[in-house]
Amino acid sequence: MKHTLRFALLLSTVLATPALAQAPACGGNFAQFIEGVNAEAIAKGISADVAQNALRRASIDNKVLSMDRAQGVFRQTFLEFSKRSVSSNRMQVGAKKMNQYAKTFARAEAEYGVPAAVITAFWGLETDFGAVQGDFNTLNALATLAHDCRRPELFRPQLIAAVEMVGNGDLDPSGTTGAWAGEIGQVQMLPRDIIEYGVDGDGDGQVNLKQSSEDAIMTAAKFINALGWRAGEPWLAEVSVPSGNFPYEKSGLGQGMKLNDWTALGVSFRNGAPTSQNLPADLLFPQGRNGPAFLAFPNFSIYLEWNQSFIYTTSAAYFATRLAGAKPYEAGNPGNGLDDGAMKQLQQKLAALGHDVGKIDGILGGGTRAAVRAEQLRLGLPADGWPDQALLGKL
Structure with a gap:
């Protein structure tokens, strides 16, 4: 919804x-x-x-x-959902729509500061550009x-x-x-x-x-x-993170980091860095440290107001970067996640430890990710917020 x-x-x-x-x-x-x-x-x-x-x-x-009770899309992983939703056909149709309505998109950006790629990505994900309403x-x-x-x-x-x-x-x-x-x-x-x-x-x-x-x-x-869009600023950018003793516990939304903090730690951009090094920036691992990595900027919060699902919002923001000219992400080799039953078991264990994970629903939402990160840090594991069988076993 x-x-x-x-x-x-x-x-x-x-x-x-x-x-x-x-x-x-x-x-x-x-x-x-x-x-x-x-x-x-x-x-x-x-x-x-x-x-x-x-x-x-x-x-x-x-x-x-x-x-309303089902909403099974929220149980997909980022790689599953983004690969299906940001398809080659949607990319092609999106590019054609941006060209077809170029004057309207130019007017929209001039009056409201929102780039064509951002609007087009929502348009494509919501209804396949009006085909499925x-x-x-x-x-x-x-x-x-x-x-x-x-x-x-x-x-x-x-x-x-x-x-x-x-x-x-x-x-x-x-x-x-x-x-x-x-x-x-x-x-x-x-x-x-x-x-x-x-x-x-x-x-x-x-x-x-x-x-x-x-x-x-x-x-x-x-x-x-x-919703608060900041004209002229980025929303999401794919990055590479150095291997070794990286402070994964600083990842996640709302950690108070800035772009220059991440570049000082060796984080680099795959598609060109934003010009302002002073921008607030959150490091996101939608599928753990071995999967794609992104820096999310203040405009990313607008995606979370459009839809609360982390997987949907990250995919929509990624789709917009692709329409704006970014390369496909590096999928990496993320470990297997937890199935629905194991995720609910994990949430129950996290709740018993005092963490606020919300409803025990098997969905890896923001509260569960934060709790996973805290427990990974406590147990001496890389705190990337991605739960697996190893973490569940230790708990």
Whole structure:
């Protein structure tokens, strides 16, 4: 599920009136839940006719719930996911799209500071440049996820925004389709973000992210800019790390290192170094010290706001570097990772040792990586954050 950091709101602010408080915030009888959403939409200034028209046919889509629970892509390794997602065909199509819409991309960078390669990489990964936008009914998908009590604080505001889009004529409650999590269009935007950041890129007076590539490009640029993109700065660069007694424990996100610190330790660039040696820089080993290595700069945090999956974000950032002219990464020879059962066992052991790994889900997320690095350091192992059977055995 995309764009997960920008949309959480406290339901206490939503349920501010007695009429709204009578309806369940999530769960319970679906018809009563929809009544509460309808009342909230009206309280926010949406007409009663629009709200009723938008919500009267809303229903639960059990396939949406199945997709939400699965999300198996997060269990792939970086090499697995990046090789599949950054394919030669996507590279070729991406290059053609950048040439085809060169004027629009130039305008996007001039107005929002976001390079064409960055937008194109998201465009390619999200929908194969608009070819695969999803066939889930958007209103039903959002109603399903808002009713489900796993993340109502994220999806209920999106459902209200979808109702607002119906009133604006930008969403057909029975006909608009998209991704299972409610995203719409070629760059997969959620309704609140379409309302706030939508740009008419082709000048036809409408924002149509499903059919207009120009609208999708300009809207993505505005959204990325709003997330804090720093114009003229890099986002990710492949590097080589010297062998021997290297301080792997300094790797990982948020360690406070700068580019000149890494170059002093012998880290070198495969595709040319950034001009500013004073940039904050995090050394990333997506698949351990024997696999590809990257330096991530402040703009990399924008990828993590677009999608919280470390594997997805690193692959998207790498794809953008390739579209910008970088060479393919050196895959190296990383050791075998842990299967789902072993990863859950590892997380349980780490949690028992006092580490915050979040949910025991078998996914190598940021909390698990940090805990692995800490235990590797404690046990005298190279602290690259990549768990294997040797570490699991020692624990």
